[in-house]
Amino acid sequence: MSAIRVVSVGLGPIGVSVAKQLVERPAFTIVGAVDIDPLKRDLDLGDLIGVTPSRALKRGSARRLGVKVGADAPTIIKATKPDVVVLCTSSSIKGVMPQLETILRTRTPIVSTTEELSYPGYTHPRQARQIDAWARKARVAVLSTGVNPGFAMDALPIALTAVCERVDHISVQRVQDARIRRLPFQQKIGAGLTTKQFQRRVEDGSVRHVGLTESIAMIADAVGWNLSRITDDIQPKLATVTISGEFLAVDPGYVCGIVQDGIGYHGRTPVITLHMEAYLGAPESYDAVQIEGHPNLSMKIAGGIHGDVATASIVVNSISKVLGAAPGLHTMRDLPLPSYFGGSLTSGS
Amino acid sequence: MSAIRVVSVGLGPIGVSVAKQLVERPAFTIVGAVDIDPLKRDLDLGDLIGVTPSRALKRGSARRLGVKVGADAPTIIKATKPDVVVLCTSSSIKGVMPQLETILRTRTPIVSTTEELSYPGYTHPRQARQIDAWARKARVAVLSTGVNPGFAMDALPIALTAVCERVDHISVQRVQDARIRRLPFQQKIGAGLTTKQFQRRVEDGSVRHVGLTESIAMIADAVGWNLSRITDDIQPKLATVTISGEFLAVDPGYVCGIVQDGIGYHGRTPVITLHMEAYLGAPESYDAVQIEGHPNLSMKIAGGIHGDVATASIVVNSISKVLGAAPGLHTMRDLPLPSYFGGSLTSGS
Secondary structure, three states: OOOEEEEEEOOOHHHHHHHHHHHHOOOEEEEEEEOOOOOOOOOEHHHHHOOOOHHHHHOOOOOOOOOEEEOOHHHHHHHHOOOEEEEOOOOOHHHHHHHHHHHHHOOOOEEEOOHHHOOOOOOOHHHHHHHHHHHHHHOOEEEEOOOOOOOOOOHHHHHHHOOOOEEEEEEEEEEEEHHHOOHHHHHHOOOOOOHHHHHHHHHOOOOOOOOHHHHHHHHHHHHOOOOOEEEEEEEEEEOOOOEEOOOOEEOOOOEEEEEEEEEEEEOOEEEEEEEEEEEOOOOOOEEEEEEEEEOOEEEEEEOOOOHHHHHHHHHHHHHHHHHOOOOEEEOOOOOEOOOOOOOOHHHHO | OOOEEEEEEOOOHHHHHHHHHHHHOOOEEEEEEEOOOOOOOOOEHHHHHOOOOHHHHHOOOOOOOOOEEEOOHHHHHHHHOOOEEEEOOOOOHHHHHHHHHHHHHOOOOEEEOOHHHOOOOOOOHHHHHHHHHHHHHHOOEEEEOOOOOOOOOOHHHHHHHHHOOEEEEEEEEEEEEHHHOOHHHHHHOOOOOOHHHHHHHHHOOOOOOOOHHHHHHHHHHHHOOOOOEEEEEEEEEEOOOOEEOOOOEEOOOOEEEEEEEEEEEEOOEEEEEEEEEEEOOOOOOEEEEEEEEEOOEEEEEEOOOOHHHHHHHHHHHHHHHHHOOOOEEEOOOOOEOOOOOOOOHHHHO
16 A cells, blocks of 8 residues: 655644654655745755654665755645645634645645534534535545544543443543643643733733634534534633742742633533543643433543644544545544554554 | 334344334334244234333324334335344344345345354455445445444444554453343353353353454454464352242352453464453452553443443344445444444433
């Protein structure tokens, strides 16, 4: 089987993490890379992502992948004719619309990390229909995924309902010690801000986890519930002692992270409750799901699912599913069972 | 949306449990029922399964469903033209081949509980190809599922690998206190036998959990591993004190259940290890998955997933996926994300 040829668009922390995995797994070859940052322009991708792929070594080049970072996605895509584009540029569906349109004009399937695109039918129905139409016209599939939204607070609890005779309530908790996460994530959760600064950032939308509403909508559709409304509430978590991480130190009284609650209501009854805590110094990271119904189910992943690694992984692992899917906009709900893909036991370990 | 019309074939404990759920969920109507047992012949299905459906009540009949248990599946199917047949007759793929052929001649999709059919490509490749050919010719989909095989020791651990960058080893444990299970299950695990009787029953194949090899093959294919061999070892669990359940009491020294280990090897290295304990008096029931790789993952469902309820549930929940699937033989690996289906929040609770 020949390797799947990929163009990476967007080389921020997640895009770099995805590109590293693509380089290291035998099933893939990166044939092009794109970023808008002029400082990254014309760099060799291997230098940018800091990997020494065995295949590059074999070609006698220590780190060079032979892929230069370009500025214009359609030019690179037309020149390299990849099997798929991985798009890691923005959380905002409106932000990626022009990129999606341009890429889909080249008739290339897309796997994206855009949180709002993970399940856009509820929050952005017009954009969802438009993207679906572009994808169908191009006869290719589009998916947005990640660990959250995309897995921990939607696909995983949905899968657990499959063994239930009756489901009355679904709750999910994701608690993460943000000290192990990258700096942009720590900034996204407001670490180091005053309460007042935090509130301003919440109001302008720069401090928040994007995806709770999308996850709730996905769960509700999966189990066949008509929700009356979905709420998404953000609160600061304040440090009570000085917390020091690799990138930041936070003094007592300052914000060390975020507590976010998404609730889906059936009438006035909360039937889906998603609770997220991400802050520097959380004593225990974990993911947990409780399903009330028959039978009741209580699942816990001790230590949690690491956000950055897991998002890059599920993007890479989903590529083969997207290549096998019917044309159109897909979500984790309608694609085949998620699974690892593209490594090998001998070379991987 | 009009209800999905179902014929239930096989009315042992699991078939009855499935039929009960079908009667109680608004999305389904049972239009026919079949069992080979002459004692069940011509009984009203409502009397046999012991339910008082609200819809039957509305028709002024306390328990009668108006569905008599018949003896011949094709006759009933031709008379009622169901959307799907639920087949709960045997663990053995060879045992159900004639039934599958007959039902598929009527061009009706099938959801089955036949353990060996859950992932038959490794253990029964010839039968798998034959069933796939029959299903494609009939232009309908066929699936076999259940909690195990079908979910706890295959689909669920497979889904968890989706967040991994690298997978080196997958282990799954399923420990169940068999006191809460039905009598045929307790007999299937050898409860009450002497060690010698147990060994004879293991040798003649009547004492064993069917499905570990199928689950291992499904996991290996999902993550792309070529296994060198799969082993399946059965040991008795002996009572150390007298254990009393609803159906059976077991004295010290007698068998109270089963310990079964399935191992998938890559070369000489065990890379998939499934460990099952099902015995009267197990102190804690649980399902657990550990994935070694990057990141490591450790998941536990405290209290476990109840076997009988969960198998009936996942069969009923999978019906809509099978109706939406392409013609051919499917497995839980290639169908869309498993999920609850067919109840409603108001009527269900």
